Amino acid sequence: MLKLILPAIHLFGLVGFILYKTRSPFFRFMKDRQREISDGLNRSKTQASAAAERKKEIEAKLATLESEKVLIAKEWEEKRLKQAQVIQESAARVIAQTRREAEQNRVALEASVASEALAGFRRAVLVRAMEKIRGSLSAEVQARLQKQFLNEISGGGAR
Numbered sequence: 001m002l003k004l005i006l007p008a009i010h011l012f013g014l015v016g017f018i019l020y021k022t023r024s025p026f027f028r029f030m031k032d033r034q035r036e037i038s039d040g041l042n043r044s045k046t047q048a049s050a051a052a053e054r055k056k057e058i059e060a061k062l063a064t065l066e067s068e069k070v071l072i073a074k075e076w077e078e079k080r081l082k083q084a085q086v087i088q089e090s091a092a093r094v095i096a097q098t099r100r101e102a103e104q105n106r107v108a109l110e111a112s113v114a115s116e117a118l119a120g121f122r123r124a125v126l127v128r129a130m131e132k133i134r135g136s137l138s139a140e141v142q143a144r145l146q147k148q149f150l151n152e153i154s155g156g157g158a159r
Contacts, residue, residue: 019026137145
């Protein structure tokens, strides 16, 4: 047993001596490591709180986005309805204008047809009257009338 105790004492002495000589670099390493870990944790907490704030901002924007979407859809629908109303009013005005013009054209056409029919009737009456008059006039009167007509046409104007 003495054989085991002496090497164990030497081993503990050697470990003690190594620990004594390396304690300040070891403790410095441990303090540095502890500082790095705590700094990392603090950075993580800061980043986590910033991420939480950013998440809240994004959620708020999403909520306003939904309301904006509804508002835009409502505005588009209102514009569509207004445009449809304007188109209907415009179409009604065009139809009314077309009807007025058609009525004016009908009245003008009827007047023109009536005027043409009256003129045709007058011509027919005149032709018929001339035929009757020619048929009832003597050859001597017809010759005199023709001569008078030719004088008037030629510019003589004498009777």
